[in-house]
Amino acid sequence: MARSSHTKPQSNTKPLRPVVSSLLINNGEILILQRSQAVGSFQGYWSCVSGYLEKGEDPRETACREVWEETRKEPQSIECKETAGPFYSEVTEVIFESYWFLFESEDRKITLDWEHDLYLWMLPRNIKDYKTVPWLQTMVDILVYKGAQGS
Numbered sequence: 001m002a003r004s005s006h007t008k009p010q011s012n013t014k015p016l017r018p019v020v021s022s023l024l025i026n027n028g029e030i031l032i033l034q035r036s037q038a039v040g041s042f043q044g045y046w047s048c049v050s051g052y053l054e055k056g057e058d059p060r061e062t063a064c065r066e067v068w069e070e071t072r073k074e075p076q077s078i079e080c081k082e083t084a085g086p087f088y089s090e091v092t093e094v095i096f097e098s099y100w101f102l103f104e105s106e107d108r109k110i111t112l113d114w115e116h117d118l119y120l121w122m123l124p125r126n127i128k129d130y131k132t133v134p135w136l137q138t139m140v141d142i143l144v145y146k147g148a149q150g151s
Contacts, residue, residue, distance in 0.1 A: 017094045018053035020063040022101040026108050030124050033116040047133045059099035072111035078103040082143045102143040
C-alpha cells in the first residue's frame, strides 16, 4: 500500500474511497484483530477495526458502527479520545481517504464477527512484533503517542 499523506493525490481518474479505522485502548493496551481468510485483503495480518464510509455518513458515526459490528462493543462503552485525518493513500485501482479514531474502551470484552479470527490486547510498543497491515504502526504513532507527547 502507498504511503499515507494529508495531501490528496492529483490523480482524478481513480475513484476516491472513504474509509474509517479505529483503535480501541483499555488500561494502556490496544486491541489488534487478526484478519480472517474471508476478507478481501491482508488475510492473516493484524489490524484494527475498519470499514467503508458510505456517501453522506459522518466518519465518527461510521467508526462507532464498525466498532459495534466487529467487536459488539456498545457505543456507550467507548469514548473517542483522538482523531486524525483524512489521510490519502493511492493504490492501483483507488485512492483511499482514511479517517482514524482512538476509542477508550471501558472493558476488554470482545465478540468477533466473520472479519477476524483472533484478537489481542497489547502494549502499543509491541506492535512491531506482529505482521500488521502497513498503516497500523503509523496509526498507533499518531493516535496513541500524539496525546502522550503533546504534539
